[in-house]
Amino acid sequence: QEVAKLLELKAQIGDDGAKKFVLKTPKGTRDYSPQQMAIREGVFDTIISCFKRHGAETIDTPVFELKETLTGKYGEDSKLIYDLKDQGGEILSLRYDLTVPFARYLAMNKIQNIKRYHIAKVYRRDNPAMTKGRFREFYQCDFDIAGLYDPMLPDAECLKIVAEILQELNLGEFVIKVNHRKILDGMFGACGVPEEKFRSICSAVDKLDKTFWDDVRTEMVDEKGLEPSSADLIGTYVKQSGGTELIDMLLQDERLSKSKDAKEGLEQMKLLLRYCELYGIKDKVLFDLSLARGLDYYTGVIYEAILKGFTNTPSAAGAGEEQLGVGSVAGGGRYDNLVGMFDAKGKNVPCVGVSIGVERVFSIIEAKYQASQIKSRTTQTEVYVVSAQKNLHEDRMKLCAELWDANIKAEHSCKKSPKPLTQFQYCEDMQIPLAIIIGESELQNNVVTMRNVSSREEKEVPRDKMVEEIKKTLRDLQTQSK
C-alpha cells in the first residue's frame, strides 16, 4: 500500500512537470456548460418575450468604449473598470454597465425617444464571490424608456415589466420596493443633513438591507461626521414602509411638508402607486423609505425587487459586501441627466429603466435543478436514427438527410457500425423522444421501425410515409406532455 501511494505521488509530480501552463479561465469568470446554457436560454426567452410584449426594440454596442466615455460616470467604482493595454491607438476600457453606453448611443445618434432592451455582458474588477453568483464578467438585461413623457407613465411600465418577469420565472413571492431620490433628498434636508453630505449619507442608508441600523448610524456619525440628532431623525423615517396611506401621512408630516423636494417626490410616488394599481401590480409594490441605491445618476423614482424566499437578515459582517441584497433580482430608476453629459450642448433626454439580475436568477434555477435531480435537455433532437446491423451508415445518412430537409431535428452516430445498445442508450441519456431503426429487413421491405424511446413501443412505418408519421407522432407527444 505504501508503494502504491508513492507511485501515485510520483505520477502526480510527473504530471505537473509536463504541464506547461495553468488550464483555467480568468479569475471571476467561468465557462457555461451546455446544461447551464439550456437554463440561460430559458431565462432569456422569458425576459425577451416580456420586453417584446411591451413593444421594445433592441440595440447592441461594442464590448469596449473609449475610456473617456466611461470617465466620471461611476464615482468611486471607477477603480473597478477594466482597461485595455495601450497598443498604440485609442485608450479603451471594457464596459462597466449597459446604461452609460446607452446614453452615449442616444446622444451620438440624437435619438429623442426609444423603448429598448439590451442583453449583454459587462465587466467589473470586483472581488468575485462566485458561489453567491457574483462574477467579474456577468450578464445584464436592461430595459429602458427614453423620452419626454408624462410623469410616472414610463416609470410604472418598468415596474409592470419587473412584476411580469418575476412572475413568469416562477421564483416565488417577491416585492418591488420603491422610493424617490427627491423624497430622500428632502428627508435629508429636513433632518438637518448639510447638502454636501447628501450623497455620502445616502450611500450609508443604502446599506440598510444588509446591516443593522445601529451600524449605519455609527457610520453616519463617526465616519461621516453627521450630528447625532440628525442621524436619529433619519432613523425614524427610514424604518417606515407602506402604501398610499403612508404617503398621505408623510405629506402631513411637519418636517417633510416644508421641503419642496419631499412634497414633489411624495406626490409623484402617489401617482406611481395609482398607476401600479391600474396595471394590476399594487400588491407587489411597497413604498420603502430605506431604499437608497448607490448610483449617483438617479434623479427620480428608484426601485429594487426582492425575492421573499431569499430575504437577508442584516449582519454586521455583510456590510458593503454585496452590490445587491441577497434576495435582490432587479433594480433601476429614473436618470434624467445622464444623456446630457454626452451632448455638446448638454441637451438631456429623460430616461427610466430597469436591470434584471439574471446571474442571480441563473444561480437560483441551477440550484433548483440540482436539488430536484431533474436533468434539463441540452439538445432539441426529435429523432435518432439507429442502425440495427453493421455497415448501414450510408442508409442512415440518406435517411437523416431526408429528415433534416423536412426540418426534423435528427441525429445519427458518426461511427460506421455503432452497437445498437449504445445507440439506444444515447437516446435515453439525451431524452430523445423517437428512434427510427433500420436493419436489413427494414431495408428489404422498404419500411422503418419507429420506436417511442420512453415507452419502448415500436411500430413499422412505410418508408415513404416516414416523415409524415414522425411529424404526427411528435405533435401527439407534445399534446400529451401539456
Next chain:
Amino acid sequence: QEVAKLLELKAQIGDDGAKKFVLKTPKGTRDYSPQQMAIREGVFDTIISCFKRHGAETIDTPVFELKETLTGKYGEDSKLIYDLKDQGGEILSLRYDLTVPFARYLAMNKIQNIKRYHIAKVYRRDNPAMTKGRFREFYQCDFDIAGLYDPMLPDAECLKIVAEILQELNLGEFVIKVNHRKILDGMFGACGVPEEKFRSICSAVDKLDKTFWDDVRTEMVDEKGLEPSSADLIGTYVKQSGGTELIDMLLQDERLSKSKDAKEGLEQMKLLLRYCELYGIKDKVLFDLSLARGLDYYTGVIYEAILKGFTNTPSAAGAGEEQLGVGSVAGGGRYDNLVGMFDAKGKNVPCVGVSIGVERVFSIIEAKYQASQIKSRTTQTEVYVVSAQKNLHEDRMKLCAELWDANIKAEHSCKKSPKPLTQFQYCEDMQIPLAIIIGESELQNNVVTMRNVSSREEKEVPRDKMVEEIKKTLRDLQTQSK
C-alpha cells in the same frame, strides 16, 4: 451670403468648444441599431435552427482568456491580439476566435466528444475595412464536432450544415470548395518543395482567390526562394478543380501517386464526396486544389463556401488585403492536434468544424433591404391602444394590462393625452397590425373599436370579448400573409 457662411462657421467653432470629448465608438467597432438588430436576429435564428436540427448543444466562454492560452496558436497573426492592461493580477487578452477557447474548454473539462455551437464576438486589432464588413469586433458562428469517429462522417455533416444554412439564408447560388491538408502537403513534396517551406508556400497558394497566378509565382520564387521549376509544377496542379473524376485522375498521377500523404488525402476526399452525395449536396461541393486556408492548425479536410454572385476577379491590389475572399461566407476544416496543446499529457481530441461569416451575411442582407426600400419591423407589437379623447390614459393602462396578461404584445402612448392622429401615424410607421380604440362612447357602451391598421376597417367588439377577438384576428392575419 458671406455673413451667413461666417455665422455658420462661428456656430461650428462654438460647438466644438463646448464638446468636451469625441462622441464615437472605438475604431473598427460599431453600434447595432434596432433595424440592424432585427436583421441580425433573423440570421441567427436561421443558423441556430440549423445547428439545433443537427443535435448541437451550445456553450459559452469568457470574452478574455489568460494571455498564455492564446500564445502560440495563431502564428504571425498573434500581433493582432488585444491585450488587457496589467492592473495587478492575471495577464489577459481578448479572444481572437472561438476555436482556441473551445479547445481549452475541452481539455480543461476532459471532454472526449461533443457537438457544439458557439455564437459570440471575437476581437482582432486588424486594419478595419468596415464597408467590406470587416471589423475589429465581430461575430463568429462556430459549429464543431469533437470526438474520435469514422473518417469523413463528421466532416460531411459540417458541409451539409453549411449547405443548409446558405440555402435558407437565400443568398443566391453558392459553391463549397474543399481540399485536404494532406493533398496539399503531398503535392508540395511531389513538386520538390522542401518540407520546411510547406507552410509558407501554402500561404502563398492561399492568395490565389484574390491574386493572379503570376503574382503568386513571383512570391514563391522571389520572396520565398522556391525553385522556378517547383513553382511551375505547383501551377499545373492548383489550376485544377472538379469531382470524383479529378480525384481518380490524380490518384493515377505519376508524381502524386508516389506520395503517401497525397494518396491518403485523395482517398479521404473521395469518401467525403461520396458522403456529400448521400447527404444530397454533391452539386454544391467542388474539390479545388487551389484552396489552402491560412491557419496552421488544420490537419485534414479544409473548406470554404463562396457566393457565386459575389465572386472576386483576382487583382494585384487586393493581394493579402482580406482574410476571406469577397464572396466567402463560411470556412473551416479538421484540426486534430489543437486540444492536445492544452493537455498535460498531450492527449488529443480530433475535431472538425465550420465558422459562418455572419458579418458578411449581415452586410449583404442590409444592402438588400436598402435596395428594396422595404423597412423591416424592429418591434413585434400586435396591438396599439389608442385613446380618442383627452385624459383617457387610465383606461388605456387598464386595457393594456389586460392584453399583456393575456400575452398579447401591446403598446400605448406614455403621454396622458396624445393626439389621435399621432397615435395612428405611429401604428403605420411601426407596422402594427391592429389598433384598439377607446373613447367616451366606447367606455359608456362597454365596447372597444378594433381597427385593422392597413385596411383601416373598423369593427365594434364587446369589451369582455376583446382578448378573444384580437387573438382570432391576429391568427387570421397571419394565415393571410402566408
